[in-house]
C-alpha cells in the first residue's frame with residue numbers, strides 16, 4: 532500500500548526528531564499534503580495506527596492539511612487557486628494553466644510532543 536510507505540517514512544522522521552527529547556510522547560503530527568500528491572487521506576489516517584504501534588508515536592493523532600492546487604495564470608498575471616483537480620483552467624479567465632505553484636506537497640508541518648515535566652512544546 533502506497534500510503535503505508537508514506538506514513539512509515541513520516542514515522543521514521545518524527546522518531547529521529549523526538550529522539551532529542553528523552554521520554555517525550557508525540558501527541559500530534561500535522562502533514563501538509565497537496566491535492567495532487569495522489570494520496571488518500573483516509574488511508575493515511577488508517578495506516579497511522581498501524582505504523583505508530585510500538586513507537587514513541589503510539590496513540591498520537593495524525594492531522595492532514597490538504598492544500599489546494601495553485602497555478603500561475605499568464606493572462607491574469609497572477610497565481611490562481613483551482614477549484615478542483617479535474618480542470619487545469621484558470622477559474623477567472625478560462626485559459627489553460629500549466630505552471631503549477633502548489634499542489635504536490637507532502638511534508639511534515641508540525642510535531643506536538645508531550646514532555647515529562649513540561650506540558651506541551653511545539654517543535
Ligand SMILES: [Zn+2]
Nearest residue numbers: 604607621624
Ligand atoms: Zn487567468
